[in-house]
Amino acid sequence: MTYRRRFWLLIILDSVIVAAAVGGSVWLLGESAAPSSIMLLALSLFVLHHIFFLFYKLYKKAWEYASIGELVMIAKAAALTIGGTALLQWIAFGDMHVRLLTVIGMMHMMLIGGSRLVWRVVRGSFSRQSGKRKRTLIVGAGSAGTMLVRQLLNNSDTELYPVAFVDDDAYKQELDIMGVPVAGTVSQIVAKASQYKVDNIVIAIPSLSKKQLYNIYTECAKTNAKTQIIPKLEDLATGRIAVTQFRDVQVEDLLGREPVELDIESISEYVTRKVVLVTGAGGSIGSEVCRQIARFLPEKLVVLGHGENSIYAIEMELKEMYKDSGVKFYTEIADLQDADKMNAVMRKHKPHVVYHAAAHKHVPLMERNPEEAVKNNLIGTYNAARAASASGVSTFVMISTDKAVNPTSVMGATKRLAEMIIQHMDGVSQTKFVAVRFGNVLGSRGSVIPLFQKQIARGGPVTVTHPDMVRYFMTIPEASRLVIQAGALARGGEIFVLDMGEPVNITELAQNMIRMSGFAVEDIGIEYTGIRPGEKLYEEMLKDNEMMEKQVYPKIYIGKASEIHMEDIEGIMREYGRMEQTELRISLLKIANHVTAKPKLATISG
Structure with a gap:
């Protein structure tokens, strides 16, 4: 619906509401005031309602995303409308019809707020239809996770439909956030993914350290669900990337340590x-x-x-x-x-x-x-x-x-x-x-990552020289x-x-890369080819007699x-x-x- 069409629809709806509030209140109270007085009261309400609603830009609000702030503005506009009408009545007739205006005010507020609530509920019911959308488990019930769920529920165009949260905060357990339950903790990801028949998992904690992300992904990788992550906190804060612009978990996310910062x-x-x-x-x-x-x-x-x-x-x-x-x-x-x-x-x-x-x-x-x-x-x-x-x-x-x-x-x-x-x-x-x-x-060039990617792309198997082979990695x-x-x-x-940091087991790296590519390890397969000439199972960074504890950078x-x-x-x-x-x-x-x-x-x- 265009803004212009939406604007006139709300104008007509609110005009009907004002008329209904006046007529209903007069009927309820059996008011016997002069018709001219009632007509002026109704006209005053009609004009002042639209003036104050335009002033507070309430006709520009997207009511499907309405919150407490919008409700407060409705209350202010409705109160000013009743107050202004009472003042005009007193000036014109020396009588403010306090009892009648009180009932009108209550009915006016109830009908206006109710119409917006119905708008939001009806719109939300259409957008929340899961249909063929992918059932999604959200890791993290904090502000980013809540924002993500709000957008997923209110956007029927996205393919993801949130069915549950997992979060380690004990105070959030068993709560419902926007109708989505906090079903358990990170350690229960495998069980909850099975219970809720999850197709996708989204890690919605943008401030995660590398180690924390590695631990969470390790749990996610035990399921058959595709795992993605929301953008970094700095990208969200600057507005360059929306919370729903997920990215796949990448190999460098799984190094388990924070990157070196430059002086x-x-x-x-x-x-x-x-x-x-x-x-x-x-x-x-x-x-x-x-x-x-x-x-x-x-x-x-x-x-x-x-x-x-x-x-x-x-x-x-x-x-x-x-x-x-x-x-x-x-x-x-x-x-x-x-x-x-x-x-x-x-x-x-x-x-x-x-x-x-x-x-x-x-x-x-x-x-x-x-x-x-x-x-x-x-x-x-x-x-x-x-x-x-x-x-x-x-x-x-x-x-x-x-x-x-x-x-x-x-x-x-x-x-x-x-x-x-x-x-x-x-x-x-x-x-x-x-x-x-x-x-x-x-x-x-020549590293194991591009080799694994090519082997996965052509259907496997991924070749690893030895099951115990470990290496240090950096980007x-x-x-x-x-x-x-x-x-x-x-x-x-x-x-x-x-x-x-800690050395990475090459077999585990291969398994993670297979899962990140959307395949099961059993489908691609891992083949051990034997240690090649010159290779070692374990690499070292310094000899034992080169190590000292003093640190200066x-x-x-x-x-x-x-x-x-x-x-x-x-x-x-x-x-x-x-x-x-x-x-x-x-x-x-x-x-x-x-x-x-x-x-x-x-x-x-x-």
């Missing part, structure tokens, strides 16, 4: 209006580092990589996103193994900060091609570090991996030796060299923020490590590793081409696991 001020000091260079800028981490750095408005950002397509893509993206920022973007296609090219690039751009994200990282591939791991991860890092030192770079941040701790793979060994190169360079250069070590990155933006923060914290020679640790003997590393970089793959692999692991002195450590965390 914006310290980062701005060493990045803003400076020259920044990123190697491996076309990769998952490198490209995200570029996006994050661009937010701090460096003077220019140099994106360097070996693959022209990926470098072109990130260049176009950055130029579009920051076209009016004043940041200058430059691209360099370069092979890290080309020492002359790396020196030329550093001399040309003279960067203040270098983020070294270029590396080979796929464990099984590097097991079969150890010489390529040496070329990229060792020689490439060595060339980039020496070129940065020669050109006077202030800070050089290398991205490492948890696989560098007690490595059992070629990839892990070469990354550990790359850390040693960085720490050696810190001792012989004016540049501050640091490394950043973190676990698996969700959604990065691409979080990994990139850690890299950037490390540069601000750098004093030289540190290995920065994120507090990754939230969720970030620093380890200052042992004295490095570069002659072994330089020897293998010279001789790798003449070594058999097995011999090369053994040599890399031997050097990487060789400890010559007890490390000195400091820790940063909150």
